[in-house]
Amino acid sequence: xxxxxxxxxxxxxxxxxxxxxxxxxxxxxxxxxxxxxxxxxxxxxxxxxxxxxxxxxxxxxxxxxxxxxxxxxxxxxxxxxxxxxxxxxxxxxxxxxxxxxxxxxxxxxxxxxxxxxxxxxxxxxxxxxxxxxxxxxxxxxx
Amino acid sequence: xxxxxxxxxxxxxxxxxxxxxxxxxxxxxxxxxxxxxxxxxxxxxxxxxxxxxxxxxxxxxxxxxxxxxxxxxxxxxxxxxxxxxxxxxxxxxxxxxxxxxxxxxxxxxxxxxxxxxxxxxxxxxxxxxxxxxxxxxxxxxx
Amino acid sequence: xxxxxxxxxxxxxxxxxxxxxxxxxxxxxxxxxxxxxxxxxxxxxxxxxxxxxxxxxxxxxxxxxxxxxxxxxxxxxxxxxxxxxxxxxxxxxxxxxxxxxxxxxxxxxxxxxxxxxxxxxxxxxxxxxxxxxxxxxxxxxx
Amino acid sequence: xxxxxxxxxxxxxxxxxxxxxxxxxxxxxxxxxxxxxxxxxxxxxxxxxxxxxxxxxxxxxxxxxxxxxxxxxxxxxxxxxxxxxxxxxxxxxxxxxxxxxxxxxxxxxxxxxxxxxxxxxxxxxxxxxxxxxxxxxxxxxx
Numbered sequence: 001x002x003x004x005x006x007x008x009x010x011x012x013x014x015x016x017x018x019x020x021x022x023x024x025x026x027x028x029x030x031x032x033x034x035x036x037x038x039x040x041x042x043x044x045x046x047x048x049x050x051x052x053x054x055x056x057x058x059x060x061x062x063x064x065x066x067x068x069x070x071x072x073x074x075x076x077x078x079x080x081x082x083x084x085x086x087x088x089x090x091x092x093x094x095x096x097x098x099x100x101x102x103x104x105x106x107x108x109x110x111x112x113x114x115x116x117x118x119x120x121x122x123x124x125x126x127x128x129x130x131x132x133x134x135x136x137x138x139x140x141x142x
Numbered sequence: 143x144x145x146x147x148x149x150x151x152x153x154x155x156x157x158x159x160x161x162x163x164x165x166x167x168x169x170x171x172x173x174x175x176x177x178x179x180x181x182x183x184x185x186x187x188x189x190x191x192x193x194x195x196x197x198x199x200x201x202x203x204x205x206x207x208x209x210x211x212x213x214x215x216x217x218x219x220x221x222x223x224x225x226x227x228x229x230x231x232x233x234x235x236x237x238x239x240x241x242x243x244x245x246x247x248x249x250x251x252x253x254x255x256x257x258x259x260x261x262x263x264x265x266x267x268x269x270x271x272x273x274x275x276x277x278x279x280x281x282x283x284x
Numbered sequence: 285x286x287x288x289x290x291x292x293x294x295x296x297x298x299x300x301x302x303x304x305x306x307x308x309x310x311x312x313x314x315x316x317x318x319x320x321x322x323x324x325x326x327x328x329x330x331x332x333x334x335x336x337x338x339x340x341x342x343x344x345x346x347x348x349x350x351x352x353x354x355x356x357x358x359x360x361x362x363x364x365x366x367x368x369x370x371x372x373x374x375x376x377x378x379x380x381x382x383x384x385x386x387x388x389x390x391x392x393x394x395x396x397x398x399x400x401x402x403x404x405x406x407x408x409x410x411x412x413x414x415x416x417x418x419x420x421x422x423x424x425x426x
Numbered sequence: 427x428x429x430x431x432x433x434x435x436x437x438x439x440x441x442x443x444x445x446x447x448x449x450x451x452x453x454x455x456x457x458x459x460x461x462x463x464x465x466x467x468x469x470x471x472x473x474x475x476x477x478x479x480x481x482x483x484x485x486x487x488x489x490x491x492x493x494x495x496x497x498x499x500x501x502x503x504x505x506x507x508x509x510x511x512x513x514x515x516x517x518x519x520x521x522x523x524x525x526x527x528x529x530x531x532x533x534x535x536x537x538x539x540x541x542x543x544x545x546x547x548x549x550x551x552x553x554x555x556x557x558x559x560x561x562x563x564x565x566x567x568x
Contacts, residue, residue: 014179014190014302015172015310019359021303025488026455030157033451037156048156049218062451066492075303076191160440161447161501167346168313168441175309204309208350217445298463298474299456314441321440332440333502360475 002141006039006083012073022072029065032097032109035083036060039095043138055135057117058126063092064112071106073099079106088136091115091128144283148181148225154215164214171207174239174251177225178202181237185280197277199259200268205234206254213248215241221248230278233257233270286425287368290323296361306356313349316381316393319367320344323379327422339419341401342410347376348396355390357383363390372420375399375412428567432465432509438499448498455491458523458535461509462486465521469564481561483543484552489518490538497532499525505532514562517541517554 010031018024037048046054073079079099086096097109115135119125152173160166179190188196215221221241228238239251257277261267294315302308321332330338357363363383370380381393399419403409436457444450463474472480499505505525512522523535541561545551 013172013176015175015308017303018298019301019303019305020485020487024299025459025491026299026452029452029455030155033157034155047218049216059446061446062495064492064494065451066490068490069488074191076189156444157450157452159445161443161445162343162345163445166441167317167349168310171310171313201304203304204353206350206352207309208348210348211346297456297460299459314439317441318439331502333500358475360473 003084003086004039004043004139004141006035006042008035008038008081008083010079010081012075012077012079014075017075020072021074023074025067025069028067028069028099028107028109031079031081031099032065032067032083032095032111033062035081035097035109036095036111036113039083039085044135055132057115057129059116060113061116061126062111062113064110066110068108069106070108071101071104073101073106077101085139086110088131088139091130093131145226145228146181146185146281146283148177148184150177150180150223150225152221152223154217154219154221156217159217162214163216165216167209167211170209170211170241170249170251173221173223173241174207174209174225174237174253175204177223177239177251178237178253178255181225181227186277197274199257199271201258202255203258203268204253204255207252209249209251211249213243213246215243215248219243227281228252230273230281233272235273287370288323288327288423288425290319290326290367292319292322292365292367294363294365296357296359296363298359301359304356305358307358309351309353312351312353312383312391312393315363315365315383316349316351316367316379316395317346319365319381319393320379320395320397323367323369328419339416341399341413343400344397345400345410346395346397349394351391351393353391355385355388357385357390361385369423370394372415372423375414377415429510429512430465430469430565430567432461432468434461434464434507434509436505436507438501438503438505440501443501447500449500451493451495454493454495454525454533454535457505457507457525458491458493458509458521458537459488461507461523461535462521462537462539465509465511470561481558483541483555485542486539487542487552488537488539490536492536494534495532496534497527497530499527499532503527511565512536514557514565517556519557 016027081099087094092114095111099107114128115131116126117129119127158169223241225239228236234256237253241249256270257273258268259271261269300311365383367381371378376398379395383391398412399415400410401413403411442453507525509523513520518540521537525533540554541557542552543555545553
């Protein structure tokens with residue numbers, strides 16, 4: 001079954017770039033983050049800011065992330081980004097992000113996130129929780 | 143004569159916000175910067191990344207900026223931003239930015255920028271230059 | 285009476301700088317913010333993260349800010365920053381920040397902040413509150 | 427042979443943190459970047475801003491990076507960060523970053539970077555180059 005793909009197009013801004021004239025690496029992790037929020041919005045029909053309350057979670061904390069930088073993205077470049085869940089596990093999942101410029105893959109990103117609730121034993125902590133099947137079902141491309 | 147207005151709509155991202163749940167102040171100065179670049183693109187029909195080369199300038203360095211924070215903008219809020227030149231002087235100009243959320247003015251920004259060329263006496267420095275009248279003429283709303 | 289001065293020294297990082305090789309303007313507003321938090325720590329002997337709870341406030345929300353950019357700061361430059369309250373009013377105050385590189389003033393910043401508590405009539409809102417005299421007294425240089 | 431370790435201590439700022447009150451993930455990649463620059467300064471005795479010119483390179487472009495987020499870092503937390511080269515290859519190398527808060531490992535980062543020169547065939551491109559043995563020799567802890 002194909003996985004739902006979230007597509008976002010945006011333009012590289014002056015403030016994203018470093019003295020080499022290329023996007024500074026940390027910015028890509030901002031792009032990945034937003035890619036995941038909007039993927040969940042697309043799949044679940046819930047605004048990112050309402051996600052936690054709607055599903056009784058504290059959020060989707062990131063436990064692992066990574067990126068491969070294949071080609072530079074520069075000021076004014078139009079980026080096509082796709083984001084999709086590559087794997088759902090019991091209480092965690094992986095999201096893959098691909099950013100292309102002029103049809104060429106520039107950056108590949110990867111995030112592992114957890115479906116997390118407040119720990120009933122300690123409200124200052126989070127605790128992984130099984131992802132409801134009605135959630136994962138929504139990430140299958142129609 | 144009315145001044146050309148650049149309009150941009152965007153959504154407040156998780157990473158824009160601080161522990162108070164509101165946009166961290168420095169982010170607004172990123173928004174202002176991009177508002178100015180795209181205002182110049184709208185007025186002059188030149189991509190931001192081609193502006194310097196097209197007009198033989200080194201850029202539009204910022205010499206003064208400011209903001210009034212009137213109402214908070216929060217995660218998921220849709221921001222309507224307008225940017226326009228409020229005054230052109232011989233070699234500098236002021237840009238006004240207004241950001242509204244749900245029809246209510248949230249932030250007012252102000253930038254003073256210089257039309258700058260490389261200093262012929264010292265290539266490591268910049269020098270203000272009169273703004274060509276054919277440039278300023280393009281900022282009048284049709 | 286002279287005003288207490290908070291001094292901070294730091295080095296401009298690669299990721300602070302834009303394609304012109306100079307600090308991107310929004311970064312200075314991050315520096316100002318931290319300058320104010322650490323000025324309050326110096327004056328009141330309270331860690332920034334404990335300030336709100338110690339004084340029963342929700343924070344020191346920023347209502348106005350501005351900067352003059354006089355000389356560029358570049359990658360590797362060592363910045364000397366001073367921060368001090370220039371005026372206390374009933375429930376708001378102004379902070380002045382000066383950043384120098386190699387003894388030359390590079391940037392002047394200005395923030396207006398409010399001593400704010402949670403609005404008893406609406407917990408989602410903040411409300412200005414008179415600044416306690418025992419707080420303002422601590423900002424006089426000994 | 428043990429690898430030279432660069433140690434840096436810094437405090438988590440308000441502007442580093444997101445609405446969950448924890449450091450927003452992209453900030454850690456800023457910290458890693460600076461950790462690598464200052465590790466090279468420690469090893470080679472050359473200021474980061476002079477590194478490219480001193481060694482005839484265009485920089486140390488990042489080709490791969492990643493992080494494991496083990497425990498949160500919050501506003502006001504004092505972070506102890508270590509950075510060291512875990513492996514030198516012919517023209518690339520890996521840097522490991524470990525960030526601890528109150529003695530507990532909070533984040534592990536990993537960067538793969540290239541020793542890159544301007545491509546003689548195309549000045550707009552970069553090209554990997556063998557890392558000089560006198561460079562790698564300096565990363566052995568004394």
